[in-house]
Amino acid sequence: MAEYSEKKAMASEGTxxxxxxxKLGIWAFLATELMLFGGLFTAYTVYRIRYQAxxxxxxxxxxxxxxxxxxxxxxxxxxxxAIGIAAIKAGKLAVLKLCLAIxxxxxxxxxxxxxxxxxxxxxxxxxxxxxxFFSLYYMMTGLHAIHVLAGMAALTTMLLLTNRGAFSKExxxxxxxxxxxxxxxxxxxxxxxxxLYLIG
Amino acid sequence: MRAYKTYIxxxxxxxxxxxxxxxxxxxxxxxxNAVAALIIASVKASLVALYFMHLRHEKELxxxxxxxxxxxxxxxxxxxLTDTLFR
Amino acid sequence: xxxxxxxxxxxxxxxxxxxxxxxxxxxHKRIGVMYLLTILFFFLVGGVLGLLVRLxxxxxxxxxxxxxTYNEMFTLHGVIMIFIFVIPVIPSALGNFVIPLxxxxxxxxFPRLNIASYWIFVSGVIVLMVSMVHPIDTGWTFYTPYSAKxxxxxxxxxxxxxxxxxxxxxxxxxxxxxxxKLRAPGMSWxxxxxxxxxxxxxxxxxxxxxxxxxxxxxxxxxxxxxxxGFFDPSKGGDPLLFQHFFWFYSHPVVYVMILxxxxxISEIIPVFTRKPIFGYKAIAYSSLAIAGAGFLxxxxxxxxxxxxxxxxxxxxxxxxxxAIPTGVKVFNWIATMYRGSINLDSPMIYALTFIFLFIxxxxxxxxxxxxxxxxxxxxxxxxxxxxxxxxxxxxxMGLFAGLHYWFPKITGRMLDEKxxxxxxxxxxxxxxxxxxxxFILGFRGMPRRYATYPEKFQSQHIISTxxxxxxxxxxxxxxxxxxxCIYKGEKAPANPWRGLTLEWTTPSPPPTENFKEIPVVTDWxxxxxxRKDADG
Numbered sequence: 001m002a003e004y005s006e007k008k009a010m011a012s013e014g015t016x017x018x019x020x021x022x023k024l025g026i027w028a029f030l031a032t033e034l035m036l037f038g039g040l041f042t043a044y045t046v047y048r049i050r051y052q053a054x055x056x057x058x059x060x061x062x063x064x065x066x067x068x069x070x071x072x073x074x075x076x077x078x079x080x081x082a083i084g085i086a087a088i089k090a091g092k093l094a095v096l097k098l099c100l101a102i103x104x105x106x107x108x109x110x111x112x113x114x115x116x117x118x119x120x121x122x123x124x125x126x127x128x129x130x131x132x133f134f135s136l137y138y139m140m141t142g143l144h145a146i147h148v149l150a151g152m153a154a155l156t157t158m159l160l161l162t163n164r165g166a167f168s169k170e171x172x173x174x175x176x177x178x179x180x181x182x183x184x185x186x187x188x189x190x191x192x193x194x195x196l197y198l199i200g
Numbered sequence: 201m202r203a204y205k206t207y208i209x210x211x212x213x214x215x216x217x218x219x220x221x222x223x224x225x226x227x228x229x230x231x232x233n234a235v236a237a238l239i240i241a242s243v244k245a246s247l248v249a250l251y252f253m254h255l256r257h258e259k260e261l262x263x264x265x266x267x268x269x270x271x272x273x274x275x276x277x278x279x280x281l282t283d284t285l286f287r
Numbered sequence: 288x289x290x291x292x293x294x295x296x297x298x299x300x301x302x303x304x305x306x307x308x309x310x311x312x313x314x315h316k317r318i319g320v321m322y323l324l325t326i327l328f329f330f331l332v333g334g335v336l337g338l339l340v341r342l343x344x345x346x347x348x349x350x351x352x353x354x355x356t357y358n359e360m361f362t363l364h365g366v367i368m369i370f371i372f373v374i375p376v377i378p379s380a381l382g383n384f385v386i387p388l389x390x391x392x393x394x395x396x397f398p399r400l401n402i403a404s405y406w407i408f409v410s411g412v413i414v415l416m417v418s419m420v421h422p423i424d425t426g427w428t429f430y431t432p433y434s435a436k437x438x439x440x441x442x443x444x445x446x447x448x449x450x451x452x453x454x455x456x457x458x459x460x461x462x463x464x465x466x467x468k469l470r471a472p473g474m475s476w477x478x479x480x481x482x483x484x485x486x487x488x489x490x491x492x493x494x495x496x497x498x499x500x501x502x503x504x505x506x507x508x509x510x511x512x513x514x515x516g517f518f519d520p521s522k523g524g525d526p527l528l529f530q531h532f533f534w535f536y537s538h539p540v541v542y543v544m545i546l547x548x549x550x551x552i553s554e555i556i557p558v559f560t561r562k563p564i565f566g567y568k569a570i571a572y573s574s575l576a577i578a579g580a581g582f583l584x585x586x587x588x589x590x591x592x593x594x595x596x597x598x599x600x601x602x603x604x605x606x607x608x609x610a611i612p613t614g615v616k617v618f619n620w621i622a623t624m625y626r627g628s629i630n631l632d633s634p635m636i637y638a639l640t641f642i643f644l645f646i647x648x649x650x651x652x653x654x655x656x657x658x659x660x661x662x663x664x665x666x667x668x669x670x671x672x673x674x675x676x677x678x679x680x681x682x683x684m685g686l687f688a689g690l691h692y693w694f695p696k697i698t699g700r701m702l703d704e705k706x707x708x709x710x711x712x713x714x715x716x717x718x719x720x721x722x723x724x725x726f727i728l729g730f731r732g733m734p735r736r737y738a739t740y741p742e743k744f745q746s747q748h749i750i751s752t753x754x755x756x757x758x759x760x761x762x763x764x765x766x767x768x769x770x771x772c773i774y775k776g777e778k779a780p781a782n783p784w785r786g787l788t789l790e791w792t793t794p795s796p797p798p799t800e801n802f803k804e805i806p807v808v809t810d811w812x813x814x815x816x817x818r819k820d821a822d823g
Contacts, residue, residue, distance in 0.1 A: 017468070020468060021396050021397075021464055021468050023258075023262060024261070024262070024265060024463070024464045024467060024468065025396065025397060025400075025460060025461075025464050027262060027265035027266055028265060028460040028463055028464065028494055029460060030266075030269075031265065031268070031269035031494055031495060032456050032460070032494055032495070032497070032498045033498070034269045034270070034273055034498075035269065035272060035273065035276075035495055035496070035498040035499050035502075036498040036499075036501055036502050037502070038272070038273040038276055038277075038498075038499065038502075039276070039498075039499050039502035039503060039506070039532050040502060040506075041273070041277065042276050042277045042280050042531075042532070043506070043517055043528060043532075045277050045280075045281065046280060046281065046284045046525070046528060047523070047525075049281075049284070049285065050284065050523075051523060054523070064222070064225075068218065068222050071218050072215065072218060075211060075214045075215060075218065076211070078211075078248060078252050079207055079208070079210075079211040079252075081252075082207045082251075082252045083204055083207055086203035086204060086207070089203075127514070128509065128513050128514060128515045128516075129513065129514030129515065129516065129522070131516070131522065131523070132516050132517070132522060132523045132524060135509075135515040135516045135517060135522070135524075136517075138515070139505075139506065139509060139515060139517075143502075143505070179252075179253075180253050180254075183248050183249075183252045183253045184253075186248055186252075187245050187248050187249065190241050190244045190245050190248065191238075191241050191245065193221075193241075194221055194225070194237035194238070194240070194241050195237070195241075197225075198221060198222065198225035198233075198237055199225065199233050199234045199237045261467065269495060272495050272582065275582060275583070276499065276531075276532075276535050279531070279535070279583075279585070279586065279598075279602075280528070280531045280535075282586075282595065282597055282598040282601055283527065283531065283586065283589075283594040283595050283598035284525070284527075284528075284595075285595070286595035286596070286597045286598065287593075287594070287595045
């Protein structure tokens with residue numbers, strides 16, 4: 001009894017198979033990212049429970065407006081990536097290019113706002129070594145910012161490749177994979193924002 | 201395009217939920233502030249995963265890859281808390 | 288049985304030449320060989336450090352080195368053996384070579400990621416070696432607060448381990464997707480070789496646990512360099528949090544070490560017993576169970592560190608659960624051998640040695656997992672003996688079994704059986720003399736990581752040191768056998784052991800593309816005698 005027909009055997013060959021492989025690959029990679037941030041979420045939980053007053057008092061030093069604006073920025077960047085990918089699947093190269101550029105612009109704004117926030121905190125003497133809340137704040141948003149940077153590098157690569165005509169209606173796997181990664185970066189911030197800026 | 205419509209709808213929902221979570225944070229609900237914030241965040245995260253990351257249309261294998269690790273995140277938090285909460 | 292292959296046939300070794308054809312290779316077999324050579328070299332380095340540690344312990348005083356140097360020696364021994372040797376050796380070296388062959392594929396899912404993983408590994412190893420300009424003295428476990436404050440190069444070592452860990456993560460990810468997507472037609476999950484089940488479970492652990500140690504080292508680095516307060520009591524931090532994070536990875540990682548080795552044993556025993564493996568599904572699923580249960584027990588490294596009583600009780604209780612799937616495997620291997628036609632060639636004697644030594648190592652686990660006895664035994668030589676029996680008696684014997692089993696496939700040559708058995712005899716005797724003695728030493732109260740000790744322990748220390756020389760001699764004879772037979776060994780046929788797994792259907796050494804045609808699988812790989820498949 002052959003459980004695997006010829007078709008399934010060929011499933012790992014060709015672009016459809018390659019996309020399936022790449023998808024599994026990126027979700028497995030996101031699992032590792034979840035556990036990477038997971039250590040920090042654990043530390044946050046432990047110390048938040050232990051030092052409720054400190055967390056409440058210190059979180060008021062964060063700029064809630066900037067945090068909310070950054071949340072909106074990332075949500076918009078997820079939209080632009082999603083629209084870009086839908087576009088290339090319909091063969092619309094120009095729309096993809098525009099969307100990638102917009103995503104990169106939004107990502108840069110996110111980092112710029114974080115730069116403004118960090119400068120303000122440092123100016124106020126609110127350093128990582130000041131207290132546990134700020135240790136966690138800098139570590140979690142810092143690690144997240146590094147992932148934003150990495151995502152921007154990937155998005156830029158996608159933009160360059162698009163300009164070179166690497167993608168089409170039939171083949172857009174790298175862009176889709178980059179998109180999934182970018183949404184994860186948004187996802188982490190969706191949790192970071194309330195945990196650091198809103199509940200304390 | 202149909203795909204665009206769905207994405208825009210999800211985007212608007214996410215913005216509304218963001219506004220909601222910010223407003224709730226100004227109310228004094230004690231421990232329920234944290235609960236509400238986490239619930240809203242989880243709804244937002246699910247929307248991003250289901251629609252933007254296309255989980256809604258994926259096979260069980262991809263769902264397994266996506267959901268299975270969450271159990272381990274819960275595990276490390278719970279396990280550490282059995283120590284730190286009860287010292 | 289195949290005839291010998293002509294010596295000028297093209298294979299993965301001779302198809303292309305030159306440094307760059309290896310440095311930039313996308314061939315999983317070449318990548319596996321590069322990992323193997325790199326890792327085995329560092330095994331010898333770590334071994335020399337171990338011998339030096341034992342040398343100092345001949346006398347109860349600091350006769351050879353100072354306490355500081357001794358601390359550096361055992362730390363480096365541990366770091367090299369754990370991070371550079373035991374964790375990656377079977378998956379990244381043997382696994383890379385053998386996995387696509389076993390599942391009937393031409394390569395792994397992401398060959399470019401694979402070569403990148405190798406170079407990330409090498410960069411991590413280089414960074415770790417650079418740290419030796421100012422060797423660390425924290426023990427391989429890096430406990431805070433000492434590791435956050437000590438002036439030694441903890442920062443560099445942490446970076447090195449981060450890189451080596453990254454390599455494990457990417458390799459694990461590669462293997463998971465490979466096993467899901469690249470199996471030959473007809474190879475359903477219940478027709479997979481058991482080594483693949485072991486690697487699959489191992490890769491899940493690598494993917495989920497390793498990032499936690501990564502972020503732990505990031506937190507340690509941020510504490511050292513920028514004054515973050517996660518583990519610093521003076522800032523409200525908790526040193527025990529470091530231990531939670533460290534062991535959340537480091538306990539599951541011992542299952543990363545043992546599961547591939549168990550997979551090798553599951554491959555060797557049916558071949559050298561000419562019988563189908565007993566309880567295929569039980570062995571397959573027990574690999575997953577061990578991986579899962581392994582995540583639940585990390586607190587058993589911290590019973591006397593200051594955890595809450597509730598935590599100690601829960602972790603102790605859960606620790607016993609891991610013994611169950613492990614026991615399932617051992618019983619099934621023994622049941623496979625019952626009434627089999629046993630061939631005691633070198634792969635099999637190492638496999639039997641694995642079972643023997645791992646049982647001892649495993650049975651001494653519960654002594655440490657029980658709260659009351661652990662208070663007495665923790666951080667004594669009993670613990671040192673336990674983990675050497677499980678890791679060296681287990682993983683390393685499994686590695687040696689796998690090296691002897693797949694040597695013909697990898698090199699195209701047969702090993703000299705007489706020399707192999709001579710080496711084995713030295714290793715068996717040397718290992719047991721060195722380490723069994725340590726169980727008693729630990730019971731009597733000798734703590735680990737001490738260069739000096741009370742006179743009453745000296746005679747036992749001398750015994751262990753002499754044992755270490757016998758063990759070292761055996762390992763050197765074994766390596767001599769490997770090196771000599773690469774050049775002078777008898778030419779190997781495609782299937783010297785008459786195995787039924789797919790790697791034996793292709794020449795020794797295999798061509799770069801593995802198979803002329805991707806095979807179609809119609810049977811499980813253990814059809815010795817009458818049994819036709821996993822379901823009977």
